[in-house]
Amino acid sequence: MAEPALPRITVIGTGYLGVTHAAAMADLGFEVLGLDIVPEKIEMLSRGEVPLYEPGLTELLGRHVTGLEGASGRLRFTTSYEEVAEFGDVHFVCVNTPQRHGEYACDMSYVDSAVESLAPLLRRPALVVGKSTVPVGSARRLAARLAELAPAGEDAELAWNPEFLREGFAVRDTLHPDRIVVGVRSERAEQRLREVYASPLAEGTPFIVTDFPTAELVKTAANSFLATKISFINAMAEVCEAADGDVVKLADAIGHDDRIGRKFLRAGLGFGGGCLPKDLRAFMARAGELGADQALTFLREIDSINMRRRAHMVELTREALGGGLLGKRVGVLGATFKPESDDVRDSPALNVAGQLHLQxxxxxxxxxxxxxxxxxxxxxxxxxxxxxxxxxxADVVLHLTEWAEFGELDPATLGEVVATRHILDGRNTLDPRLWRKAGWTFRALGRPTA
Known part of the structure; x- marks a missing residue:
């Protein structure tokens, strides 16, 4: 008896999330069609080229794009919604949800546009799966719109399946996730997603089935918790500086408590990127709309602590330069918001560099x-x-993104080319002893000056 055919998958939106998901689904054995409304992006992806840096992604894409030598041919790209609707059984919506200009709230226009474009073309059974990070309540609204527009009627269903990708680890996180969360309204939708994720489920990945609102909240709650943990240790860094304590030793000590854990307890410049800051603010805005704003007032302070780290690094730089920035030379190591990425969106490193330049x-x-x-x-x-x-x-050197390359720099070699051996470690990953031994004045956020 023949094996049942695998569902055919489409991925709408080929940004960071979409292109990773499309390539990973092809790697898991599915026929995949990716869609984007930008023709230049589709042309680039069809050549096996990725418009961003993510470890392992170019190689993964190259293994599967139709027409490339030695590729499986299971992955191709299009700009046509008609082709996507005709091709796919499961449609993943992976478009961007940026912060609205001048507001905290989330801009849902890309998600809405994807559903409005796809739904009227769905004439046979299909599952539309949202992966974008959205305000709670969005899935319920989109499900109603899908039912209203789709010729297939009840056979066109919606599910919500939040993503938990970490930049720098996105390929691994997609192929071997630490959990899969699905918000569904029917057993049929649940079974379809179990079929899609059969490989990670066979590895023992937990599969958590929820309603729509809970699935939407999981992503924003997780990001809020991580942001809280980062800002907590940065608040402790502020206290350590005032009291001449050492935040690194403090983090080690409290991190041994397994109720707390050591992860995300490294004091520094704080968080940035295209997700954490805007997701935090969108969560606060949505809570306000729901009348639950008091529950999340603490997130305003989390955001405030985070932004304060950047201003503090600027002031430490001014202090290191004797009180004035005008005409001083500053060497900055790092521009991205984190290592193993080329993403500079809301990057603390680039923000500090820009502020110093403006001053x-x-x-x-x-x-x-x-x-x-x-x-x-x-x-x-x-x-x-x-x-x-x-x-x-340089009159002072700033270490602002914790690339492994910077941890391997030789302080003596750098000391031969700078004007003054003065370094500020904004990420607490350099070894103070090595730099001081090479004659550098070394200062790190939340640590004693000597």
Whole structure:
């Protein structure tokens, strides 16, 4: 007896989330069609090229794109919603949900547009699966719109399946997730998603079935908890500086308590990127709309602590330079919001570099992967092709993104090209002893000055 055919999958939106999900689904054995409304992006992906840096993603894509030598041919791309509707059994919506301009709230226009474009074309049974991070209540509204527009009627269903990708680990997180959460309204939808995720489920990945609101809340609750933990240890760094304590030793000590844990307890410049800050603010905005704003007032302080770290690093730099920034040379190591990424959206590192420049410093930045994106955002900053060039003739060096490359730098070699051996560690990952031994004045956030 023949095996039942695997469902055919489409992925709507080929940004960071969408292209990773599409390539991973092809790797799991599915026929996949990716859609984007930007023709240039589709052309690039069809050549096996990725418009962003994510470890392992280019290789994964290259193994499956139709027409590439040696590829499985299970993955191709289109700009046509008609083709997507005709092709797919399961449609994953992976479009962006940015922060609304001038507001905390989430901009749902891309998600709404995807559903409005796809639904009228669904003439046979299909499952539309939202993966984008959305305000709670969105799935209920979108399900009603899908039922209203789809010619297939009740045979076109909606489910919600939040993503938990970490930039730098997205391929692994998609192929081997630590949990799969699905918000569904029928056993049919649940079984379809069990079929899609059969490989990770066979590895023992937990499969958590919920209603729509809970599935939507899982992502925002998880991000809020992580942000709270980061800002907590950064608040402790502020107290440590005032009391001459050591936040690194403090984090080690409390991290041994298994109720707390050591992860996300590294004090530094705080969080950034395209997800955590905007998801936090959208969660607060939605809670206000629901009349539950008091439950999340603490998140305002979490956000405030996080933003304060950037201003504090600017002030520490001014202090290191004797009180003035005008005309001083600052070498900056790092531009991305985290290592193993080229993402500079809401990057604390780039924000600090930009503030220093605006206040009169001559700033030169080096980042292993994020230079072009940083240059597009801050074209007036100086950029270098290496760490050594970035710090040449610098009056102070700032370590602002914790790339492994920076931890391996030789303080003595760098000391030969700077104007003054003064370094500020904004990520608490450099070894103070090595730098001080090489004659550097070393200062790190939340740590004793000597």
């Amino acid at each position: 009169g410093a001559q700033v030169t930045v080096y980042d292993p992967k994020g230079t072009e994106n940083a240059r597009a955002l801050f074209p007036t900053l100086g950029y270098a092709a290496s760490a050594l060039e970035a710090v040449r003739a």
